[in-house]
Amino acid sequence: MTLVINPIVQQQTIEINSFGIGLNGLPNGATESLIELKYQFSGFPVGSMDADVNYGDVVVFNTSVPTDLNPYGTALEKASTSNPEHANKNLFIFVNYTDSNLILMHKGYVDFEDTTSSSLNSWIAGENIYINNGNISITAPQTSGHWVKSIGFCMPNIENKNRIWFESDSTFFTIA
Numbered sequence: 001m002t003l004v005i006n007p008i009v010q011q012q013t014i015e016i017n018s019f020g021i022g023l024n025g026l027p028n029g030a031t032e033s034l035i036e037l038k039y040q041f042s043g044f045p046v047g048s049m050d051a052d053v054n055y056g057d058v059v060v061f062n063t064s065v066p067t068d069l070n071p072y073g074t075a076l077e078k079a080s081t082s083n084p085e086h087a088n089k090n091l092f093i094f095v096n097y098t099d100s101n102l103i104l105m106h107k108g109y110v111d112f113e114d115t116t117s118s119s120l121n122s123w124i125a126g127e128n129i130y131i132n133n134g135n136i137s138i139t140a141p142q143t144s145g146h147w148v149k150s151i152g153f154c155m156p157n158i159e160n161k162n163r164i165w166f167e168s169d170s171t172f173f174t175i176a
Contacts, residue, residue, distance in 0.1 A: 044100060044101070058168075088170075091149075118135065136164065
């Protein structure tokens, strides 16, 4: 089940994916409490986004960037552990940008079917995941001055996919 929220009209729609109905159920016995939460930002200007953002990238909103032509008053950029301003922000997974509609995931399943995805650095079933050098990784950053926070875990599955459960924690620490 996916919950999509449009922050402009503050309405939500519930999408029930056919995969979650019938014999398959939710992926590998997960319970209904693990629903996806996505946000749709209608009319988000493409000029207010990093040009190289792709499906599966971890992103943040940055209000310190000039955004005069953006009705949301913020820019979207890839999360970086070397940027201390990103440490205390909500993290999202970039899902899609089509016809000025930006879709970001706040929590939920993300499948990386291509094992060479630039967004996913490493995957081992059951391992915690972090952002490391701008990518999702089972290895936390170890560079002095970088911040560390858990963003989810690698979800075991029988579909032979690099599936993660993304649910960023709000706590972080900075490496001395």
